[in-house]
Amino acid sequence: MGGTVLISGGGIAGLTLAIELHNNGFDPVVIEREPALRREGYMMDFFGSGWDVAERMGLLERLRAIRYPIDVLQFVDDHGAAWLDVPIGRLRHALRGKYIYLRRQDLERVLAERASELGIEIRYGTSLHSLAGQSNGVRATFVGGRSEDFDLVIGADGVHSRVRSLVFGPEKQFARFLGLYVAGLHVPQDGYPLGHACKLFEETDRAAFLYPLDDKTMDATYIFRHDQRNYAGARTLTFLRAQYRGGGWISENVLRQHQPGEPLYFDSATQIVMPEWHRGRVALIGDACGCLTLLAGQGSHMAMAGAYVLARELKRHSDHADAFRAYQAFLKPHVDKRQRDAARFSGYFVPSPGSIRWLRHLTMRLLFSAAGLRTLMGFVGSRSVLTGHY
Numbered sequence: 001m002g003g004t005v006l007i008s009g010g011g012i013a014g015l016t017l018a019i020e021l022h023n024n025g026f027d028p029v030v031i032e033r034e035p036a037l038r039r040e041g042y043m044m045d046f047f048g049s050g051w052d053v054a055e056r057m058g059l060l061e062r063l064r065a066i067r068y069p070i071d072v073l074q075f076v077d078d079h080g081a082a083w084l085d086v087p088i089g090r091l092r093h094a095l096r097g098k099y100i101y102l103r104r105q106d107l108e109r110v111l112a113e114r115a116s117e118l119g120i121e122i123r124y125g126t127s128l129h130s131l132a133g134q135s136n137g138v139r140a141t142f143v144g145g146r147s148e149d150f151d152l153v154i155g156a157d158g159v160h161s162r163v164r165s166l167v168f169g170p171e172k173q174f175a176r177f178l179g180l181y182v183a184g185l186h187v188p189q190d191g192y193p194l195g196h197a198c199k200l201f202e203e204t205d206r207a208a209f210l211y212p213l214d215d216k217t218m219d220a221t222y223i224f225r226h227d228q229r230n231y232a233g234a235r236t237l238t239f240l241r242a243q244y245r246g247g248g249w250i251s252e253n254v255l256r257q258h259q260p261g262e263p264l265y266f267d268s269a270t271q272i273v274m275p276e277w278h279r280g281r282v283a284l285i286g287d288a289c290g291c292l293t294l295l296a297g298q299g300s301h302m303a304m305a306g307a308y309v310l311a312r313e314l315k316r317h318s319d320h321a322d323a324f325r326a327y328q329a330f331l332k333p334h335v336d337k338r339q340r341d342a343a344r345f346s347g348y349f350v351p352s353p354g355s356i357r358w359l360r361h362l363t364m365r366l367l368f369s370a371a372g373l374r375t376l377m378g379f380v381g382s383r384s385v386l387t388g389h390y
């Protein structure tokens with residue numbers, strides 16, 4: 001069909017969609033609230049549908065060139081001693097070689113570079129004030145007052161989507177809180193050399209995953225249980241440090257390394273569950289309509305798959321409504337399944353007060369054995385959803 005498409009959100013979903021729409025004859029414009037590519041983020045596992053889309057986009061070599069010195073996943077105790085080693089090669093083998101570690105900002109940078117090579121317009125530091133339906137388009141008014149008309153508008157603006165709240169209503173009706181909070185930070189390794197291991201430390205109601213980026217710095221992901229649904233305090237770092245007060249191994253100390261003002265990702269683990277992903281000339285993709293949370297380990301994959309499928313359906317159909325319906329009919333069952341699985345698993349992600357340590361360790365050893373991993377990967381739906389369809 002072709003035409004102008006406003007994409008709100010220059011993250012993984014928005015940039016993938018912009019590239020795919022451009023390649024299929026559309027004229028996309030991306031608006032991104034942040035003034036530049038985001039600096040805050042976290043380490044991600046990249047495989048499955050995300051891998052497949054990246055390969056079809058011709059981006060795999062650029063992604064494979066990004067390397068971090070991680071040879072092994074190491075579960076450690078209160079003293080930092082390993083109680084389980086899982087070589088990365090075992091994970092890679094379970095995923096038939098199609099597996100890499102990436103930081104979210106790496107993936108966004110590679111996508112943004114590709115978009116810029118193609119001449120796609122990305123307007124940083126801009127966001128939507130309102131949307132109004134016209135007879136054959138949508139009028140977008142940006143913060144600051146300027147208006148512009150587009151044929152279609154796509155919300156790729158993440159779990160707290162602005163487009164979703166403008167068109168579908170407040171977030172709370174779609175939010176499924178999983179009882180956990182997540183933080184991602186980047187700190188010096190000062191005094192805590194990790195070697196070539198991603199170290200995973202857990203104790204009751206909280207966990208810390210530390211990833212070496214080089215000899216001097218690391219990414220840390222902190223995950224803790226908390227029953228307050230909407231913590232939105234201004235003093236996030238203070239709140240985070242309070243959750244790890246008295247934390248074992250180096251979990252408390254690493255948080256002291258983080259300086260106020262440095263990039264810090266912080267949010268609840270909240271899924272977005274919606275009956276419909278489109279209305280009129282507006283549709284949602286990625287976390288905006290189907291956030292899985294980190295528990296699924298596949299949010300970026302499904303964000304890329306959603307963008308890829310939507311672009312193809314828009315090209316295939318002369319009517320945008322048919323394209324939106326086909327996109328949702330194909331992808332939503334895959335997202336629903338992953339959301340259900342992740343929600344079921346959320347109670348076990350970090351040890352609960354009732355956890356029996358030796359039983360948990362035994363379960364982990366079985367899950368991360370070569371046979372266990374093959375079964376686990378089959379269960380979590382690690383195969384690309386695009387196989388055989390697109």
Ligand SMILES: Cc1cc2nc3c(=O)[nH]c(=O)nc-3n(C[C@H](O)[C@H](O)[C@H](O)COP(=O)(O)OP(=O)(O)OC[C@H]3O[C@@H](n4cnc5c(N)ncnc54)[C@H](O)[C@@H]3O)c2cc1C
Nearest residue numbers: 009011012013033044045127157158162286287298299300
């Ligand atoms: C700690 C953690 C670990 C994870 N690990 C993995 C993993 O291992 N594997 C995996 O596949 N997934 C993982 N995920 C999930 C994955 O990061 C997300 O599913 C993915 O980033 C979703 O992409 P998105 O583009 O839909 O949303 P986002 O990445 O949230 O991007 C949305 C973009 O929209 C912008 N935006 C927001 N509001 C506005 C506005 N009003 N106007 C304009 N722009 C706006 C934002 O600044 C952002 O750039 C993890 C998530 C977390 C939190």
